Amino acid sequence: MITSPKVETKNLNLYYTENQVLHDVNITIAEKKVTALIGPSGCGKSTLLRCFNRLNELIVGTRIEGEILLDGKNIYQNGMDVVDIRRRVGLIFQKPNPFPKSIYDNIAFGLKIGGMKNKSRISEIAEKSLIDTGLWEEVKDRLHTSALDLSGGQQQRLCIARALAIEPEVILMDEPTSALDPAATFKIEELVTQLKNSYTIIIVTHNMQQAGRVSDFTGFLYLGKLIEFGNTNILFTRPKEKLTENYISGRFG
Amino acid sequence: MKIKQLQQYIGFGILAACALFVVIILFVILYDIAAQGLGVISWSFLTEAPRAGMTEGGILPAIIGTFFVTIITAAFSVPLGVSAAIYLSEYAQEGLLTRWIRASIRNLAGVPSIVYGLFGVALFVRALSFGTSILSAGLTLGLLTLPWIITTAEEAFRTVPRSYRDGALALGATNWQTIWRNVLPYAFPGILTGAILGISRAAGETAPILFTGVAFFLPQLPGSLLDQFMALPYHLYIMSTQHHAIEAVRPLAYGTALVLIVLVFFLNLTAIIIRYRLRKKYTR
Numbered sequence: 001m002i003t004s005p006k007v008e009t010k011n012l013n014l015y016y017t018e019n020q021v022l023h024d025v026n027i028t029i030a031e032k033k034v035t036a037l038i039g040p041s042g043c044g045k046s047t048l049l050r051c052f053n054r055l056n057e058l059i060v061g062t063r064i065e066g067e068i069l070l071d072g073k074n075i076y077q078n079g080m081d082v083v084d085i086r087r088r089v090g091l092i093f094q095k096p097n098p099f100p101k102s103i104y105d106n107i108a109f110g111l112k113i114g115g116m117k118n119k120s121r122i123s124e125i126a127e128k129s130l131i132d133t134g135l136w137e138e139v140k141d142r143l144h145t146s147a148l149d150l151s152g153g154q155q156q157r158l159c160i161a162r163a164l165a166i167e168p169e170v171i172l173m174d175e176p177t178s179a180l181d182p183a184a185t186f187k188i189e190e191l192v193t194q195l196k197n198s199y200t201i202i203i204v205t206h207n208m209q210q211a212g213r214v215s216d217f218t219g220f221l222y223l224g225k226l227i228e229f230g231n232t233n234i235l236f237t238r239p240k241e242k243l244t245e246n247y248i249s250g251r252f253g
Numbered sequence: 254m255k256i257k258q259l260q261q262y263i264g265f266g267i268l269a270a271c272a273l274f275v276v277i278i279l280f281v282i283l284y285d286i287a288a289q290g291l292g293v294i295s296w297s298f299l300t301e302a303p304r305a306g307m308t309e310g311g312i313l314p315a316i317i318g319t320f321f322v323t324i325i326t327a328a329f330s331v332p333l334g335v336s337a338a339i340y341l342s343e344y345a346q347e348g349l350l351t352r353w354i355r356a357s358i359r360n361l362a363g364v365p366s367i368v369y370g371l372f373g374v375a376l377f378v379r380a381l382s383f384g385t386s387i388l389s390a391g392l393t394l395g396l397l398t399l400p401w402i403i404t405t406a407e408e409a410f411r412t413v414p415r416s417y418r419d420g421a422l423a424l425g426a427t428n429w430q431t432i433w434r435n436v437l438p439y440a441f442p443g444i445l446t447g448a449i450l451g452i453s454r455a456a457g458e459t460a461p462i463l464f465t466g467v468a469f470f471l472p473q474l475p476g477s478l479l480d481q482f483m484a485l486p487y488h489l490y491i492m493s494t495q496h497h498a499i500e501a502v503r504p505l506a507y508g509t510a511l512v513l514i515v516l517v518f519f520l521n522l523t524a525i526i527i528r529y530r531l532r533k534k535y536t537r
Contacts, residue, residue, distance in 0.1 A: 053423065055419065055422065055423060058419070058422065060346065060347075083425045083426075083427055084425070086422065086423055086424065086425040087424070087425035090423065090424070091423040093416060093419065093420065093423075095416065097414075097416035097417065097419070097420045098420075099417055099420060099421070099435060100417070100438075100439060109421070109424060109426075109434070109435075110424040110425065110426075112434075113421075113424065113425065113426045113427075113430045113434070114425065159420075162424065163423075163424070166424060166425065
């Protein structure tokens with residue numbers, strides 16, 4: 001069982017205009033573990049993920065009921081600073097989205113908007129984040145060239161480095177390897193396994209082998225409901241629900 | 254099968270002829286002006302004031318007048334227009350108010366330029382007591398350019414990929430930081446191109462400056478923004494319709510037209526070059 005919850009949802013309902021996208025979701029995310037969210041397209045797993053850093057509310061017509069607790073505090077409560085939440089809960093997008101700036105400026109971005117002015121400090125952090133994502137050796141001689149010149153896999157690792165630079169507590173990953181080739185995917189998965197020593201990670205994936213490889217816990221969503229949640233090994237080998245079994249054995253998806 | 258092919262050829266032929274027609278008109282105008290105006294272009298034509306009842310001499314005061322009016326126009330309309338576009342595309346929620354604002358901008362774009370001239374007299378010349386001056390004329394032209402700048406800037410903002418905004422917001426950027434650091438730089442080439450094209454259009458306008466500050470002839474160059482001025486398009490108008498010896502000054506009129514066209518052409522060329530260079534920087 002999960003003894004140290006980092007994030008928890010309580011009776012979470014999400015509506016997009018008239019449609020209910022999430023139904024009464026109760027999920028607990030363990031600290032410094034990897035939690036995978038799986039399910040067929042349109043099941044609401046990405047929507048759920050984006051609730052954790054309040055990025056959903058950018059879409060006009062989105063309404064949320066229930067609570068999401070980060071360290072026991074409801075992030076949707078009045079008076080919670082959304083900027084602060086997003087700095088504590090980073091997000092890696094499905095398609096690598098480096099800014100059209102230099103590699104260095106991509107990483108410095110989050111630090112500068114947070115008010116950091118000390119250039120040597122920024123350089124230090126940039127170097128450390130690039131080392132942590134295994135990118136340093138590949139890019140150290142061209143930090144000031146455009147990030148758009150990197151390969152897809154490098155771009156995605158840069159996006160992770162960019163998120164790490166502002167020292168979040170939770171990292172959300174929205175199908176982070178779906179646009180990458182197998183070699184680049186392998187590197188990202190390796191990275192995820194490393195990062196869980198310091199960060200709480202929630203990863204949405206279409207790829208069940210990936211969920212099996214990287215995650216400690218897995219939640220299966222179907223039609224906006226959390227059908228089953230549990231230890232990844234148990235969920236994949238002895239699912240309790242018929243729907244889960246059908247999905248992981250590839251009978252629909 | 255044969256008939257279908259024939260239809261195809263005829264269709265393409267008509268379309269190509271239409272496109273060609275536009276190009277031909279442009280070249281006929283350019284050729285006519287260049288052929289008749291090139292003869293009078295000389296260093297002294299560009300650097301001297303008109304003499305002898307404007308039958309001799311150059312057009313320096315008109316060049317300088319147009320230059321300063323254009324600067325006022327740009328300084329007024331670009332910041333205001335871009336700010337309005339930022340509000341409309343980044344902050345305003347779609348609703349009755351924004352629909353109203355957009356409809357107003359579209360209608361403003363359709364207002365005849367002479368009406369802007371009259372409005373300029375009422376507001377800048379009279380109500381704000383700027384008198385007939387470079388300032389009044391520049392501001393009037395600024396109003397005329399505003400709808401164009403707002404529309405092109407909004408268009409430029411719309412081309413910024415959503416992922417640049419979401420990426421910044423996900424890193425804890427405020428809305429303003431996102432716009433200032435991630436949206437504006439990317440939209441900049443488009444905004445600048447739109448602004449330069451709008452301003453180059455304004456530089457050639459006559460009606461809005463007619464009552465707001467342009468003068469038939471001035472013995473000296475304007476000394477401040479509150480002085481009257483001479484301008485290329487108005488000078489051209491005078492030389493070709495209002496002069497007492499129209500036939501005699503015809504070449505001077507063509508020379509003026511040539512200078513005006515070259516000026517506008519250079520502005521447009523600048524816009525194209527800037528756009529090309531910045532596009533290369535931001536896209537791979």
